[in-house]
Amino acid sequence: MSESPASGTADGATQVFVDHRELLFAIVYNILGSVADTDDVLQETWLSWTGRAHRTPLEGITNPRAYLVRIAVNHALARRAAITRRRETYVGPWLPEPLLDEPAPEDSADDRAQRSESVSLAMLVVLESLTPLERAVFVLNEVFGYAHTEIAEVIDRSPAAVRQLAHRAREHVHARRPRYQAHPRVRRQATERFVEAALGGDIAALMEILAPDVTVWTDGGGKASGGLRPVHGRDKAARLFAGYATRRSTGFDLRYRRVNGDDSAVLFEGESPYAVMVMDLTADGEQVSGVYIVTNPEKLAHVRRDEESQETGVAEGERA
Structure with missing residues (x-):
């Protein structure tokens, strides 16, 4: 244009x-x-x-x-x-609102490419620790490739001030989240292994897939199930998921969807979304280092059940 x-x-x-x-x-x-x-x-x-x-x-x-x-x-x-x-x-813990990659049929290739620029949920959690200006500069520079001079015009700061903001933001982000990207196939396999173990209450499988220092965040916002604090450590996390699977006597529909660019799991109760589960992996892609679960219905209001795009199958009550 x-x-x-x-x-x-x-x-x-x-x-x-x-x-x-x-x-x-x-x-x-x-x-x-x-x-x-x-x-x-x-x-x-x-x-x-x-x-x-x-x-x-x-x-x-x-x-x-x-x-x-x-x-x-x-x-x-x-x-x-x-x-x-x-x-x-x-x-309780606050998590970003998950963004499902669900482009409309009429979207152009450019629209789909721009929407896919959303960073992972785990990265968004890290970005929450930046100041608003640092975050804006990081997003414009690191995600969208804007030059410091262009950003300076956007936020009405000098190029020197933008460079300083970018440097601080980049150092902070990379200290908390080193750069690595598991292969999509490895990520998908690890995600499916974890979800099957977690929803099936398989403690042995959970102990194998969870990293020793794994952390689980559950965001219910006081409106749905969710802990008041993150759960740290493999043993506690495994017990949490085992108890969760035991308590759930009704069936879930499990759909694998891409959430913020990553393969993730979306659980439905009937037609309503129950939870979005996003997993963060270790550098080798072999274990789950973080689990982000959003159950707050206000943050799931835009999540739709799409019957026509299921390429992964459905999990019913025996898996819950």
Whole structure:
């Protein structure tokens, strides 16, 4: 698409926004870690953009993409304060809202590529420890490849200040999460082994697949099952999953889906989503080092049961 709007009309402004919506969604989601808040920020961005279009002709904007990214990022930074306040009264561990890779049939290849830029759930947890500006700089630079000079214009800082923010963020992230990526096939196999052991209450298999220092986070938000603190260590984690499997007498439908770019498990009770389970692996891909379970129904509201795209099968009551 040309970087210059086709017209200064409301229809022209709408088309420009629609053409960039998936990119804006991906950037804002990685800054906020919340689908609901991202949707709100995109609505605010749309209102700011169309308000600008009504005041002055859009032909004066030579780079609509950069203009929209700047509006969206600054609205996202403002939204971080509200998210922080919510976190202060949140019940139990807080996890980012899982983003299922469920592109609509009419999405273009570019739309699907932009949506896939979401970082893993485990990485989003690490990004929560950054300041809002550090996180925005990290996302724009490391995930989307923006140069420091471009980011400086987006967040209204000097290039030198952006370089310093980028350096601090990169050091912090890499100290907590060294760079490695298990092969997709290895990850899929490890994920399936873990889920079958966990939902089947197979202690021996769990002890084999869980890393000694594994940590389990369960985010129920006080609205669904979930511990008040993370569970650390293989023995405690194995007992947790064994008890969980024993308590569940009803059947689950188990669907393997890609969540934030990773193979993960989604559990349904009837038509309603019950939990999203995302596993983080050790560097060799042989064991599970972290388990992130989201059961808060507010964070699963956008999760749909898709009957037509099942390539992995269904797990019923005997596996629960």
